[in-house]
Amino acid sequence: MIYEILKEDIRTKARLGKLKTPHGEVKTPVFMPVGTQGAIKTLSPEEVEEVGAEIILSNTYHLFLRPGYEIIEKAGGLHSFMRWNRPILTDSGGYQVFSLARLRKIEEEGIHFNSHIDGTRYFYTPELVIEIQRALGSDIVMPLDICLGYGASYWEAKEALEITMRWLKRSLDYKNKNGRKDQILFGIIQGGFYRELRKKAVEEMVGLDLEGFALGGISVGEPKEMMYEITDYTLDLLPKNKPRYLMGVGAPEDLVIGVSMGIDMFDCVLPTRLARHGVFYTSFGRRNIKNAQYKEDFSPLEENCDCYTCKRFSKAYIRHLFLQHETFSYRLLSIHNLRFLFRLMGRIRISIQEGRLDEFRKEFLSNYLRNDRENRLEKEEIWSRLLI
Amino acid sequence: MIYEILKEDIRTKARLGKLKTPHGEVKTPVFMPVGTQGAIKTLSPEEVEEVGAEIILSNTYHLFLRPGYEIIEKAGGLHSFMRWNRPILTDSGGYQVFSLARLRKIEEEGIHFNSHIDGTRYFYTPELVIEIQRALGSDIVMPLDICLGYGASYWEAKEALEITMRWLKRSLDYKNKNGRKDQILFGIIQGGFYRELRKKAVEEMVGLDLEGFALGGISVGEPKEMMYEITDYTLDLLPKNKPRYLMGVGAPEDLVIGVSMGIDMFDCVLPTRLARHGVFYTSFGRRNIKNAQYKEDFSPLEENCDCYTCKRFSKAYIRHLFLQHETFSYRLLSIHNLRFLFRLMGRIRISIQEGRLDEFRKEFLSNYLRNDRENRLEKEEIWSRLLI
Numbered sequence: 001m002i003y004e005i006l007k008e009d010i011r012t013k014a015r016l017g018k019l020k021t022p023h024g025e026v027k028t029p030v031f032m033p034v035g036t037q038g039a040i041k042t043l044s045p046e047e048v049e050e051v052g053a054e055i056i057l058s059n060t061y062h063l064f065l066r067p068g069y070e071i072i073e074k075a076g077g078l079h080s081f082m083r084w085n086r087p088i089l090t091d092s093g094g095y096q097v098f099s100l101a102r103l104r105k106i107e108e109e110g111i112h113f114n115s116h117i118d119g120t121r122y123f124y125t126p127e128l129v130i131e132i133q134r135a136l137g138s139d140i141v142m143p144l145d146i147c148l149g150y151g152a153s154y155w156e157a158k159e160a161l162e163i164t165m166r167w168l169k170r171s172l173d174y175k176n177k178n179g180r181k182d183q184i185l186f187g188i189i190q191g192g193f194y195r196e197l198r199k200k201a202v203e204e205m206v207g208l209d210l211e212g213f214a215l216g217g218i219s220v221g222e223p224k225e226m227m228y229e230i231t232d233y234t235l236d237l238l239p240k241n242k243p244r245y246l247m248g249v250g251a252p253e254d255l256v257i258g259v260s261m262g263i264d265m266f267d268c269v270l271p272t273r274l275a276r277h278g279v280f281y282t283s284f285g286r287r288n289i290k291n292a293q294y295k296e297d298f299s300p301l302e303e304n305c306d307c308y309t310c311k312r313f314s315k316a317y318i319r320h321l322f323l324q325h326e327t328f329s330y331r332l333l334s335i336h337n338l339r340f341l342f343r344l345m346g347r348i349r350i351s352i353q354e355g356r357l358d359e360f361r362k363e364f365l366s367n368y369l370r371n372d373r374e375n376r377l378e379k380e381e382i383w384s385r386l387l388i
Numbered sequence: 389m390i391y392e393i394l395k396e397d398i399r400t401k402a403r404l405g406k407l408k409t410p411h412g413e414v415k416t417p418v419f420m421p422v423g424t425q426g427a428i429k430t431l432s433p434e435e436v437e438e439v440g441a442e443i444i445l446s447n448t449y450h451l452f453l454r455p456g457y458e459i460i461e462k463a464g465g466l467h468s469f470m471r472w473n474r475p476i477l478t479d480s481g482g483y484q485v486f487s488l489a490r491l492r493k494i495e496e497e498g499i500h501f502n503s504h505i506d507g508t509r510y511f512y513t514p515e516l517v518i519e520i521q522r523a524l525g526s527d528i529v530m531p532l533d534i535c536l537g538y539g540a541s542y543w544e545a546k547e548a549l550e551i552t553m554r555w556l557k558r559s560l561d562y563k564n565k566n567g568r569k570d571q572i573l574f575g576i577i578q579g580g581f582y583r584e585l586r587k588k589a590v591e592e593m594v595g596l597d598l599e600g601f602a603l604g605g606i607s608v609g610e611p612k613e614m615m616y617e618i619t620d621y622t623l624d625l626l627p628k629n630k631p632r633y634l635m636g637v638g639a640p641e642d643l644v645i646g647v648s649m650g651i652d653m654f655d656c657v658l659p660t661r662l663a664r665h666g667v668f669y670t671s672f673g674r675r676n677i678k679n680a681q682y683k684e685d686f687s688p689l690e691e692n693c694d695c696y697t698c699k700r701f702s703k704a705y706i707r708h709l710f711l712q713h714e715t716f717s718y719r720l721l722s723i724h725n726l727r728f729l730f731r732l733m734g735r736i737r738i739s740i741q742e743g744r745l746d747e748f749r750k751e752f753l754s755n756y757l758r759n760d761r762e763n764r765l766e767k768e769e770i771w772s773r774l775l776i
Contacts, residue, residue: 037712038705044716067683067708075686075704083700295455298463312471316463317426320455324425327715328432 002184002211003028003243003264011358013235013262016349019243021055021087021139022182023079028243029259029348031250031341032057032089032267037066038082040338041272042331045084051307051335052342054086057267060132060142061093064122065115069135077137089267090138092129094145094188094216095248106146108163126167127174134179141179142214143171145188150221157192164190165204172209186245188216193230202237212243215263219249228257235262252281252344252368256361259348271341275333278322281340283364285372289333294319307339308332390572390599391416391631391652399746401623401650404737407631409443409475409527410570411467416631417647417736419638419729420445420477420655425454426470429660430719431726433472439695439723440730442474445655448520448530449481452510453503457523465525477655478526480517482533482576482604483636494534496551514555515562522567530602531559533576538609545580552578553592560597574600574633581610581618590625600631603651607637616645623650640669640732640756644749647736659729663721666710669728671752673760677721682707695727696720 007016019026033040033048036059040048048056058078063069075081078088097104097111104113110125126144133141144167146160168187175185187210191197205213215234218227231246238244243264246254250268258266271281278289282302289301300310301318309318309332321329344364351360395404407414421428421436423446428436436444446466451457463469466476485492485499492501498513514532521529532555534548556575563573575598579585593601603622606615619634626632631652634642638656646654659669666677670690677689688698689706697706697720709717732752739748 037709037714039709039714039716042715044719066712067704071684071704071708074684075702081702081705083705296459296462314463314469316455316459317469317471320459321425321427324454326425326427327430327718328427330715331432 001241003241005240007352008240009260009352009357010355012260012361014259014348014352014357015240015262015264016352017243017264019055019087019264021184023085023087023139024054026054026087027349028264029255029345029352030055030265031255031345032265033272033338034058034267034269035082035084036062036269038063038072038078040334041276042327042334043272043338045082047308047331047335048084048338049086051338052346053338055089055139056084056086057089057091058082058136058138059093059096060090060129060136061096063090063136064093064132065117069132073135073137077135079137087139088136089140089245089265090133090136090142091247091267092133092142092144092188093124094142095147097124098147098149106163108166110144126170130171130174130179130185134175134183137180138183140184140186140212141175142186142188143168145190145216147190147217147220148192150193150226152192154192154194154197157190157194157197160192161190161197161201164188165201168205168208176209184211186210186212186214186243188214188247189234190217191234192217193222193226195230195233198230198234199237202234206239210242212245212265213238214245214247216247218246227254228261231258231263232261238262250341252341253365255341255344256348256364259352260357260361271337272334275337276330278333279337279374280333281337283367285368285370286374288374289315289319289322289329291319301333301336302340305336305339305343307336309336309339389629391629393628395740396628397648397740397745398743400648400749402647402736402740402745403628403650403652404740405631405652407443407475407652409572411473411475411527412442414442414475415737416652417643417733417740418443418653419643419733420653421660421726422446422655422657423470423472424450424657426451426460426466428722428726429664430715430722431660433470435696435719435723436472436726437474439726440734441726443477443527444472444474445477445479446470446524446526447481447484448478448517448524449484451478451524452481452512452520453505457520461523461525465523467525475527476524477528477633477653478521478524478530479635479655480521480530480532480576481512482530483535485512486535486537494551496554498532514558518559518562518567518573522563522571525568526571528572528574528600529563530574530576531556533578533604535578535605535608536580538581538614540580542580542582542585545578545582545585548580549578549585549589552576553589556593556596564597572599574598574602574631576602576604576635577622578605580605581614583618583621586618586622587625590622594627598630600633600653601626602633602635604635606634615642616649619646619651620649626650638729640729641753643729643732644736644752647740648745648749659725660722663725664718666721667725667762668721669725671755673756673758674762676762677703677707677710677717679707689721689724690728693724693727693731695724697724697727 245265294315298314351357633653682703686702739745
């Protein structure tokens, strides 16, 4: 067993656990920063480790296109290529290929698509996706799936799920015959926002030889309440002894709420992407460094934050660099945002340990959502309901 | 005296020395990386220190426009604002204002100019420039000057020099009355490529209360031989007991040749700017990481280089990141290029110490210029003459 539950919360469905991978153990619940191209944008591997990351995510699709998995294999695998010696999870690229819209064509055998970079035509099959990840040497690998957007009809979602399930079995077969024994394969649960389909997916999947479950097709444009609702519903169907990973989700409120529902793993580009737009996290919601109020503010991004950025630089300095398009400011904000999430995950884990996650969740959400200054209206609408 | 000669070379005009500033001593000859906006592009202060920088340069003009010197003064000065606790030299902005071309108007009192950012109209005077640098708290300050481009006529150069000399005296007066006693003021020698004017500038300047001499109006579009010729000529006129700074110059060959002529200080944006274009230094000339030959090259940028980049990452990885526009690659290349220059300066200083700079110079130039792969033709033309 790669996953071990250390403690279950009583008043929520949260679990404290650990995940064993070829590159070491990971404390769960865990947040995984995203290194799409084999680097967490603007950061060195040492900085990623220093902010508290134990496992990172990278993308099979992007690395397949550039630089090509043969090159990474020759470099000794992705860990060696990018100089990250802790666990790596690689996403299959189902979501990326799905995003190509008119540039891709799905058939039973696999997906034809044109590269978003230069239009080159490729044929992606479940077997190829496992083979690429074998070459990359990731610790946790994902099968090719069909990820639909919000608004897909029941029949579309049903058909996509059926193909996804057949592909999952092909992925398992290929991995058993040609794959690496030490790589961990998760199943991706699809089914859109239809309970019946999610249930069907789980029922078929629990019989398979999978080491964890990922919830896919979530955070694809739906209202947040629907995301929470289908996540909660699906999680309740899953066996407890395997890790659950909510793909592509990771706003601070989602981490707290997702953990309470029983999620063990998250990944999200938000902390680093927001940083490049000047947005930084605080316990009282998001702020934007461009704001004129920070012009002469010589205090750190957040008082009491222990990150490199907050220990050394002022908002006034970071604002100046950001407005002058100095990339060092993106690094400084990325470090802070990631550290914010890792400190949050640390507090979540301690709260589970101490049996007070429910209080922590209420307190955090109240402070964070009520005072958020970015997308305020969108949030206003949901926070009152979340805080009931 | 802020400058002390430790050793003079016999076969060249090189000097080994040390420069005392309020923020510590600097070993000369020295290269100063450029932090135009109050940050060396893509790098943290710790990285700048780690590559070997003892003093950096920043720009009065840029900091005056953004974020404004009042803000930096409130932050406790530039050292505190940008978290660099070693010496800082600030350029006056004469060169930047000169580059504004039609956006500026020079008169006896000062320079009217429109900001290159938003067109706001400013009036820059010698007194204001010293006042800004007082607020910034730089260790070495530069007076406002008029810097002409290559091709200026004798009469233009003569008039510009005369104004520059009157401004220098006003700068000195202002500094003596209102400035900081511990700040070091250099004079900037102008006069274009006319020996008579350079001589006149030096003769007037040696009588003034200046602690060092900068050679300005050099590297402004002239052929390299003219640059070396006028530098060599001017240096021979200067007293030996004060430091000499060649402004805006710092290609590897210029460092070796400039030191041999008696230059003690250099600054240049090239190492970091080239990095952002994929160019990296090696002992055998410049290379470009985009080159297809590095696609599967798992060796470091340069064998035996001790920089962070070379100790950890391969050309294949850096090339991949660079082609995907990952800013981490600009950082990796900037670190290497700066470290290359600091290692070169270290070898230059040891060569002076050991009395073999002349041999080192020949050997270095031969390897570097003969094998340079960027702008090969331009170089071919001059290296044969330089190597005579």
